[in-house]
Amino acid sequence: MSVERTTEGVVATPPLPSSIWVVAWASLLGQVVLVVQQGVRHDDEVSVAFSIVLSAILVGYVCAGVVRARTVRLVVAWVVLVIGLIGELVGLTSADGPLAFVSLATTVLALAGLAKFRRTEWYAWQLTRPSVRDGAPISGLVAIGVLVGVLGGLAVQVDDGLDVRISTAGRY
Numbered sequence: 001m002s003v004e005r006t007t008e009g010v011v012a013t014p015p016l017p018s019s020i021w022v023v024a025w026a027s028l029l030g031q032v033v034l035v036v037q038q039g040v041r042h043d044d045e046v047s048v049a050f051s052i053v054l055s056a057i058l059v060g061y062v063c064a065g066v067v068r069a070r071t072v073r074l075v076v077a078w079v080v081l082v083i084g085l086i087g088e089l090v091g092l093t094s095a096d097g098p099l100a101f102v103s104l105a106t107t108v109l110a111l112a113g114l115a116k117f118r119r120t121e122w123y124a125w126q127l128t129r130p131s132v133r134d135g136a137p138i139s140g141l142v143a144i145g146v147l148v149g150v151l152g153g154l155a156v157q158v159d160d161g162l163d164v165r166i167s168t169a170g171r172y
Helices: 018-038 043-067 069-092 098-117 121-126 139-154
Strands: none
Touching: 018 043, 018 098, 018 139, 043 069, 043 139, 069 098
């Protein structure tokens, strides 16, 4: 880590890495693709509003934690992206068009950006737990995260799950 003291005694912080912007924009594009594929929810207004607000708060909170190298929120981001990747790979078997491949590409890009982000000076510096007022402002990244959450709360939830039946009464 190359954090240096300047002549005034102020710690110079590393710049925000471009890899975290790649994660943000790839995530936003992935959510746009999701809304285009699945459509917009038309439930009752209260349900939709609650879903949007809750998703925006949750994703914004996780986003801020990822940028600040907070372990639990970083693990949550990894888990969500890996589960998304697995789902998209499985979904390619019934892909209805090029949007499935775009969705897969955005997830792979976000995973690659997150992996690269973990090897940056910014990430190493954030592990020292500096004050949230130090360093480059992250409000733009958090705003993109909130928008990702809004789109996630707005997208129709499709239940194409597996139908697993277990029979204990019959013999096979």
